[in-house]
Amino acid sequence: MMPPPFTHRYARVLIIAGSDSGGGAGIQADLKAVAALGAYGMTAITALTAQNTRGVRAIHGVPPAMLRAQIDAVAEDIGADAVKIGMLHAPEIVHAVADALDAHHLAPVVLDPVMISTSGSRLLQDDAVQALVAELFPRAALVTPNLDEAGFLTGRRLDDEAGMAAAADELLARGAPAVLLKGGHLPGDEVADLLATRAGGRRWLRAPRIASANTHGTGCTLSSAIAARLALGDTLDAAVQSAHAYVRQALAAGAAVRTGAGSGPLNH
Numbered sequence: 001m002m003p004p005p006f007t008h009r010y011a012r013v014l015i016i017a018g019s020d021s022g023g024g025a026g027i028q029a030d031l032k033a034v035a036a037l038g039a040y041g042m043t044a045i046t047a048l049t050a051q052n053t054r055g056v057r058a059i060h061g062v063p064p065a066m067l068r069a070q071i072d073a074v075a076e077d078i079g080a081d082a083v084k085i086g087m088l089h090a091p092e093i094v095h096a097v098a099d100a101l102d103a104h105h106l107a108p109v110v111l112d113p114v115m116i117s118t119s120g121s122r123l124l125q126d127d128a129v130q131a132l133v134a135e136l137f138p139r140a141a142l143v144t145p146n147l148d149e150a151g152f153l154t155g156r157r158l159d160d161e162a163g164m165a166a167a168a169d170e171l172l173a174r175g176a177p178a179v180l181l182k183g184g185h186l187p188g189d190e191v192a193d194l195l196a197t198r199a200g201g202r203r204w205l206r207a208p209r210i211a212s213a214n215t216h217g218t219g220c221t222l223s224s225a226i227a228a229r230l231a232l233g234d235t236l237d238a239a240v241q242s243a244h245a246y247v248r249q250a251l252a253a254g255a256a257v258r259t260g261a262g263s264g265p266l267n268h
């Protein structure tokens, strides 16, 4: 049988994120999503995690100078048409990323404000949260919190769509030009995600819930897929819709797969 046609266009995505040894989240998920959406992925790794489907066993942060060296190396030679930022781990890493984005004029940036893993491990230190908001929200084109992250950032209890809309507005006011607030953790047969922009747009993406235990890495995948589509030239709206469709296909296709004994990875 012939292999599938090679469809990658020359759209370059720099992924600044942590490694998940289990392959479910982090850069492993990011690279898969970027490739599947038709772009070329590069990585600047912020931290190594020793992790499987049951949880995070250990985190080893990369020194900020080494993170910067990775970004410099790819930016000075290959370049990037979009950036995805995931786990940042420590405040010094946040500062290093902000500096590097400016030094290399890297944009557009999709910022996934990764804080706590589904299994309960802290992936961003407490004293890094303020720096993340102050330094990276204004440099991002889109911030993609889930309900827990948006709740933590705004101090709100987010248990309905009105709460989601108010939280999205607050995150816009704190410097993000656009927010995709993911509502998947609200109960119900329908999942509603909210795309809100400072320009005034508010669009709900509603879809029937797909029952699957394999959701580890869903947020990483979504934000990387958006970055890939932005790199390929999509508008923000179109990029979010393509990425949303991709994640839904992966949820449906992998619902019956069993990987490990814990929280299974999104299969893609």
Ligand code: PLP
Pocket (backbone or CB within 6 Å): 017, 018, 019, 020, 025, 026, 027, 049, 051, 086, 087, 114, 116, 117, 118, 119, 123, 215, 216, 217, 218, 219, 220
């Ligand atoms: N590990 C790494 C390296 C991550 O970047 C992330 C999320 O972005 C996670 C774990 C957590 O993924 P989840 O919340 O899907 O368990």
